Amino acid sequence: MRTNDELVPAEERPTEPVRPRMTRTRIGILLATSVVYLAIVVGVLTTSWPVRFDWQVMLFRPYKQWPEIHTFLDYFVVLGQRGPTAVAVAAWLGWRTYKLRTLRPLLVLGTSLLLLNATVGAAKIGMGRLGPHYATAIGSNEMFAGGDIFPSGHTANAVVTWGVLAYLATTPRARRIASVSAALLALGVGMTTVYLGTHWMSDVTLGWTAGLLVLLVLPWFEAPMARAEELLLALWRRIRERRAVPAVPVTPLAIGAPRPAADGRRPVREPAGVGGRTARLPEGRPHLSAPRPRSERTPLTPTGSRRPPVPERVPRGAPLAPATGRGRTAGT
Numbered sequence: 001m002r003t004n005d006e007l008v009p010a011e012e013r014p015t016e017p018v019r020p021r022m023t024r025t026r027i028g029i030l031l032a033t034s035v036v037y038l039a040i041v042v043g044v045l046t047t048s049w050p051v052r053f054d055w056q057v058m059l060f061r062p063y064k065q066w067p068e069i070h071t072f073l074d075y076f077v078v079l080g081q082r083g084p085t086a087v088a089v090a091a092w093l094g095w096r097t098y099k100l101r102t103l104r105p106l107l108v109l110g111t112s113l114l115l116l117n118a119t120v121g122a123a124k125i126g127m128g129r130l131g132p133h134y135a136t137a138i139g140s141n142e143m144f145a146g147g148d149i150f151p152s153g154h155t156a157n158a159v160v161t162w163g164v165l166a167y168l169a170t171t172p173r174a175r176r177i178a179s180v181s182a183a184l185l186a187l188g189v190g191m192t193t194v195y196l197g198t199h200w201m202s203d204v205t206l207g208w209t210a211g212l213l214v215l216l217v218l219p220w221f222e223a224p225m226a227r228a229e230e231l232l233l234a235l236w237r238r239i240r241e242r243r244a245v246p247a248v249p250v251t252p253l254a255i256g257a258p259r260p261a262a263d264g265r266r267p268v269r270e271p272a273g274v275g276g277r278t279a280r281l282p283e284g285r286p287h288l289s290a291p292r293p294r295s296e297r298t299p300l301t302p303t304g305s306r307r308p309p310v311p312e313r314v315p316r317g318a319p320l321a322p323a324t325g326r327g328r329t330a331g332t
Contacts, residue, residue, distance in 0.1 A: 020167070050201075077189060152209070
């Protein structure tokens with residue numbers, strides 16, 4: 001009989017989360033991407049062909065050529081904004097963390113965003129390029145003028161945030177789908193910023209490159225992330241142990257022994273119940289329990305009459321005894 005694993009294609013079966021390693025292929029792609037990154041920066045600094053192409057696209061003004069899609073692209077570009085995308089991806093990876101019983105998905109997302117902010121943020125501040133809407137002279141590279149748009153943060157963030165989902169995929173098919181989806185989203189977000197006139201074309205190309213560099217170096221941080229996961233889990237176990245309250249043993253009181261009152265008043269004597277314990281109502285108030293069972297030799301009812309004694313009755317027709325009173329006699 002064929003098992004469920006045999007009925008599912010091998011490439012679609014979920015596998016154990018494998019931490020990627022820095023292979024020679026990955027190192028080669030990383031070096032090539034770094035060369036492209038440096039080439040774009042040098043081209044902009046020297047005001048060569050990337051800057052000339054930037055001005056051609058800017059003067060073409062795409063947002064005026066196709067104004068009918070302006071509203072849609074205003075919302076679409078949010079897919080590259082760091083806040084909303086980070087919250088959405090963190091929610092999904094938080095659920096994966098719960099299902100897989102590992103902190104690795106959230107640690108990978110946090111590490112990638114930290115690397116992105118450090119590298120892209122430093123480049124933005126260091127080169128200080130102005131955007132198309134704030135350009136001062138036609139043909140200039142607008143570098144070191146106090147801006148913060150080179151490289152494009154929206155584009156780099158789209159590459160990293162959505163690319164992390166492909167990086168953490170557990171099946172080959174899911175990895176391919178996530179990779180293609182992340183690439184299309186990053187491409188669309190980058191070109192949207194050019195359409196809206198918020199970035200130069202060279203800003204977008206450098207943003208794609210910067211985001212890809214962050215994804216390529218993540219395997220070097222797998223060992224520190226594994227160590228951080230161990231430390232966080234150990235810390236969580238210690239916190240749970242400290243929060244656990246030990247059970248306090250309850251010493252039963254002797255029959256009839258005084259019980260200290262909660263309000264500091266005179267001690268209250270516990271009434272004895274069945275078996276030497278105090279019977280309580282469901283509300284927790286002490287109450288006397290039923291008396292102990294009687295012995296077979298003990299009579300069920302007391303002997304004699306329960307009516308109080310009364311004087312003997314006088315027969316009808318008998319003379320009444322003279323009544324006495326204070327200061328007077330009968331017949332007076």
